[in-house]
Amino acid sequence: MRNRTLTGQVLRQMYKMGAERLTQHVKKVDALNVFPVPDGDTGTNMNLTFTSGVAELEKLAEQTAEKVASVFSRGLLMGARGNSGVILSQLFRGFAKGLADSVEADSHKLADAFQQGVEMAYKAVMKPVEGTILTVAREAAAAARKAARSGLIEDVVERLVEAAQKALDNTPNQLSVLKEVGVVDSGGQGLVYIYEGFLKAVKDGIVFAEPEEAKPAVAGGMSLFGKTHDEMHHVINPADIKYGYCTEFMVHVRPDAVFTQDEFQERISAYGDSLLVVSDEDLVKVHIHAEEPGEVLSLAQQYGALDRIKIENMRLQHEEVLRRQKTRQALKSPSETPTVSAERSQVTEAVRGEPDFDIPQPENAKKPYAIIAVASGQGIADIFKSLGVDRIIEGGQTMNPSTEQFVSAIEEANAERVLILPNNKNIVMAAQQAAELVDVPTAVIPSKSVPQGMSSLLAFSADEPLEQNRDRMSEALALVKTGLVTYAVRDTTLNELIIKEGDFIGIFDGDVVTSGQDAYETAKALISRMVDEDDGLITVIYGADVKESAMNELEKQLRASFDSYEVEVHDGGQPLYSFIIAVE
Incomplete structure (x- = not known):
């Protein structure tokens, strides 16, 4: 059926199918990260952002195009994650403004709304760069406006998709780093998937029969296991804690890895207790209480790339709770009410990083x-x-x-x-x-x-x-100058460095400057690139995968090699990055 107006009901379906199409390809979009580091998250951010808009629509009964677009935009705005998610939210914020006062929209109104989205997204970026999602959105909107002359909604969206794909294919010619690595722009690719979902909705309205590479969206900072995880912590007796680090993470299993859940559980169970493993095709979610979380992560990394790593020291958490309870009890006791000066002292200590007691x-x-x-x-x-x-x-x-x-x-x-x-x-x-x-x-x-x-x-x-x-x-x-040491998730050539999957890479203020097969040697080489005669302090923050004994040896080597500099070392417990280095 050839439609000359876009109803709110069809627009709602466009949003849903755009979200579904993007969800199917999240991992593909993530993999387009220019740097071969384990933090390519453009697809994840866009997906979490877009699905937050769809979730907001579930609360809406009204069906006008204006209201559907407005509510969806609000959901994106609040759910936006990462730069790609913020740009996406601005695109559809402008799109919603373009549909203001519209019960239904004709082809020209729809095309103009896409253009308004582009204009708002460009305003949100201080220094727009060509060869990105902005370029893809702009060229797609321009083609949609030309197609609006036919008066058909399907023509507008069809040309939108065709032009978006053409612009995406051209992004490596606009950004040299994309051509060097051999990928298209990740944000632009995510937008193309969304637009493809739009086209599917307006042409036949059916969902995809077999989702490709579907990946559950897990919001950053949230537990992987929800209520189950909370219940497991609730029954812990702190006096019986044998394994002190609550460790959660996800594994994206490599296609060539031999993975069975039973074998994986048996191997990883040797490192702790309270183990919970949930697998879904090529994605595995893990919860374990371990004493050496770095060894757990090293084992899991044999199967694929790690993601959503979260490590918490349960012993320190328990001590914190006890201190808070003692302070609350003291403050509630009339005979032990702190003096004003004592209260000020506690506030001062809280500012310095001590527990923020509940001072009246x-x-x-x-x-x-x-x-x-x-x-x-x-x-x-x-x-x-x-x-x-x-x-x-x-x-x-x-x-x-x-x-x-x-x-x-x-x-x-x-x-x-x-x-x-x-x-x-x-x-x-x-x-x-x-x-x-x-x-x-x-x-x-x-x-x-x-x-x-x-x-x-x-x-x-x-x-x-x-x-x-x-x-x-x-x-x-x-x-301050920043250095990072992490590992490569794929083979690539970058800045004339030939990098193999699994190599460690050193990043200096955003540029990959060194690589090697040993994290500690890579860290030393990176620091050598970072320091100059005007610097005086080297600070090394080591991550969850670094053993304290190995870090002690590295510290000795750094003090010997850089004896004219002050060297500080801190346990950061951060995931993904073996070392975060500051030079000043």
Whole structure:
């Protein structure tokens, strides 16, 4: 049937099928990451963002095109994760504005809405780059507007898809790094899949019979096992903890790996207890209490790429609970009520990173400032708290917090002013979007790494206005150099380096500069590239896969090799990155 108007009901189906089509290809989009590192998450971020819009539609009974588009846009806005998710939310925010006051939309209205989406997305990006999702969206919208002359909705969407695919194929000619690695733009590919779902909806409205590479969406920072996981923790007797680290992760099983769940469970059970393994074709979710989480991850990595890693020290968590309980009891006892000076002392200790005890405050009293930071790894979170951070949002690579998570954190902080440290370039836009949605004066410090976030905190002054802190802390980002050591998830050639899957790679301020088969040697080579005669301090934060004994040996070697520099070492507990290095 050839339609000349788009109803709200059909638009709702377009959104649903766009989400379904993207979900089918999440892993393909993730795999298009330019760097061969285990954090390609564009597809995951776009999928979580888009499905949040579909979930919002489930609450809507109204069927006008305007209302469907508006509600869907709101869901995307709050669920946006990563830069790709934020751009996607802006595309469909502009699209919704283009359908304002429309019970139904004709071909010209629909095409113009796609164009308005492009214009809003471009405004959201400070320095738009050609060869990205923006290019794909722009060229697709231009073709849709030409096709609108026929008056048929199907023609508009069909030309939209054709032009999007053509633009996507051309992205390597616009971005040299895409051509060097041999991939198309990941965000653009995700958008093409969404548009293909739109076309399927308007042409015949049927769902795909056999989803390709379907992958369950797991929001960053959330438990992989939901209620089951919570119940397992509830029955733990802390006095009987033999294996102290609650470890959760996912494994994307390689096609050539020989995997059976029984054999995998038997091997991994030797490392701990409270084991729970759930497998679904080529995806495995694991929960285990282990004493050596690094060894667990090493074993699992033999089967494929790791994802959604979460490690928590249960002994420290229990000690924290006991301290809080003792303080609450003391504060409730009239005979042991702390003096004003004691209360101030406890507040001071909390700012330095000690447990934030429940000190009685006037009802609804607001703090002058609250600082929110994104971090992954208990050790890194503790360092941030010691530097004055009030709230930690768990996240980082592969776990990009949503706009809604930032909004909730800002509102729950109960402060007059809020500063946010994203600590990852792919999280900055979501934080900025959240800052625009709240009534609380909020500034985002565009920190792109953990070392940058830590450096910026040293420039913070509780006595200064928000704008001045924002400027000073942003300037401090340039005072530190960042190095990362992780492993390659595929063969590639980058920056004239021939990298094989499984090699360790050293990244210096966003550029891959060295690689090798040993993480520790790679770290030393990376530091050699980072330091110069003007530097004085080398800080190494080691991850969950690094053994303390090996780190002690590396520390000795670093102190000997770089004897003119001060060397600090911290246990960060972070996933994916063996080492995070700061030089200043």
